[in-house]
Amino acid sequence: MRLSLILTLIAAAAAVANAQEPARPILTPKPAPAPAIHGPKVYGARPGRPFLYRIPCTGVRPLRFSAAGLPPSLRLDPATGILSGETPRQAGEYLVTLRASNARGQASRAFKLVVGDTLALTPPMGWNDWYSFYHRITDKLVRAAADALVSSGMADFGYQYVNIDDCWMVKPDPATGEPPRTPQGNIRPNANFPDMSALTSYIHGKGLKAGIYTSPGPLTCARYEGSYQHEAADARQFSAWGFDFLKYDWCSYDKIARDKSLEEAQKPYRQMGDLVRNLDRDVVFNLCQYGRNDVWKWGGDAGGQCWRTTGDLGLEKDAELPGFYSIGFKNAEHFEFAGPGRWNDPDYILIGYVGDARRNDAPSQLTKLTASEQYSYMSMWALMASPLIYSGDMAHLDPFTLNVLCNAEVIDLDQDPLGKQARIVRKTPDEFILARQLEDGSLAVGIFNLAKQPRKIEASWADLQVEGAQQVRDLWRQKQLGAASGRYAETIAPHGVALLRLSPARK
Numbered sequence: 001m002r003l004s005l006i007l008t009l010i011a012a013a014a015a016v017a018n019a020q021e022p023a024r025p026i027l028t029p030k031p032a033p034a035p036a037i038h039g040p041k042v043y044g045a046r047p048g049r050p051f052l053y054r055i056p057c058t059g060v061r062p063l064r065f066s067a068a069g070l071p072p073s074l075r076l077d078p079a080t081g082i083l084s085g086e087t088p089r090q091a092g093e094y095l096v097t098l099r100a101s102n103a104r105g106q107a108s109r110a111f112k113l114v115v116g117d118t119l120a121l122t123p124p125m126g127w128n129d130w131y132s133f134y135h136r137i138t139d140k141l142v143r144a145a146a147d148a149l150v151s152s153g154m155a156d157f158g159y160q161y162v163n164i165d166d167c168w169m170v171k172p173d174p175a176t177g178e179p180p181r182t183p184q185g186n187i188r189p190n191a192n193f194p195d196m197s198a199l200t201s202y203i204h205g206k207g208l209k210a211g212i213y214t215s216p217g218p219l220t221c222a223r224y225e226g227s228y229q230h231e232a233a234d235a236r237q238f239s240a241w242g243f244d245f246l247k248y249d250w251c252s253y254d255k256i257a258r259d260k261s262l263e264e265a266q267k268p269y270r271q272m273g274d275l276v277r278n279l280d281r282d283v284v285f286n287l288c289q290y291g292r293n294d295v296w297k298w299g300g301d302a303g304g305q306c307w308r309t310t311g312d313l314g315l316e317k318d319a320e321l322p323g324f325y326s327i328g329f330k331n332a333e334h335f336e337f338a339g340p341g342r343w344n345d346p347d348y349i350l351i352g353y354v355g356d357a358r359r360n361d362a363p364s365q366l367t368k369l370t371a372s373e374q375y376s377y378m379s380m381w382a383l384m385a386s387p388l389i390y391s392g393d394m395a396h397l398d399p400f401t402l403n404v405l406c407n408a409e410v411i412d413l414d415q416d417p418l419g420k421q422a423r424i425v426r427k428t429p430d431e432f433i434l435a436r437q438l439e440d441g442s443l444a445v446g447i448f449n450l451a452k453q454p455r456k457i458e459a460s461w462a463d464l465q466v467e468g469a470q471q472v473r474d475l476w477r478q479k480q481l482g483a484a485s486g487r488y489a490e491t492i493a494p495h496g497v498a499l500l501r502l503s504p505a506r507k
């Protein structure tokens, strides 16, 4: 075949491939070159514990950081923006102003440090390995994820936890006889994790935080060593290793619970909750028992800062709509129970390259969700004040996925200091509307088209419980749409969303 013919055929094949590639419009404006500080405006920590916080900030590097009102027990590295030291021993509110400057300008942002007993005053944000690595997770992959959290820019928007899920421990196996614990009863990591303290130091060195996982049962869900009858030793070990987040996954505790009573359902969580609260570090406690026994009613009292409200999102069947919708609809119902330090957790953000929870060995693949569905997913999670934990492959972050994960105004919505989860304004087979009161008196609204056709959807001020003229802002495009009175209507793409912020228009 002649070279020109071959080239023509290659070009034709590429054109067909492009035509089949669904359009994925990027809506999030690129971050400006001048600095902009992101992340929570309010932050809870317990007195006298180690403190670590990397100021999330976009803008061209190098950046120079400073802070006014910083308690003397904390120090700020002006080059990296990492705050560290010891949380003040005196409970109370410390009003700090964070500042950043670069060659293009400067920025500041209020940061209220609340020293007391409540952690996670805004929903935790970060990454968890489960849906990309399953039993293949290693120290090296976790370090690479921490690197990518910084190099991708995600950490500049507030993603900070690097969380290990199941499969870091030994899998009890008579064939190998490898002991899952030391002779003293301490839990042993498997060969993929040669030095847990070195791993958390590596993560902390970037100003990020580290998370770990165990089960109250004898075995985890993937049948690795669990914490049953070693709870206190394991909690101590996790703290000694330097972990900042613990996911406690029910799994084989079914075999231990005496019956299906509420008391038995709560018992292991209350026990671990007490242990975690009394550690010498701040450890965010994440309950995972798939939303049983109305956990949203008691998860906070059991010591949890967040609790899964449903089964695994990655195993949820796609019915009329992709699985994240049914998970989101269930989670949305429990809005009254969420608040600062107490969050409903509808599971991870599964976009970009993700593995298949039913075939754990399969390589990660680009999500089949359309662009509109991905905007809907992230919008719903932000409106529901959900933990924003990405669980896709950090080595394959493409610009579209990053645009969904890293829109500062969408993240501000999730992290709003008032901590109110959106209420359900309308739920029909074709339309879903959520509205969330924000600290500055504005209202965030998500209008979701559940239909397969474009659909004009209207929300009236009576539905939304607002009055008078409202300035309408499109949060994805970060653009004012103008003033509206009485109602807002928009034609929304199939499975798409309008994510808005309504603020009373000045007279």
Ligand code: GLA
Residues within 6 Å of the ligand: 130, 165, 166, 220, 221, 222, 249, 288, 311, 312
């Ligand atoms: C359960 C949890 C998941 C994940 C796996 C690990 O299914 O719900 O989030 O942690 O266990 O085995």
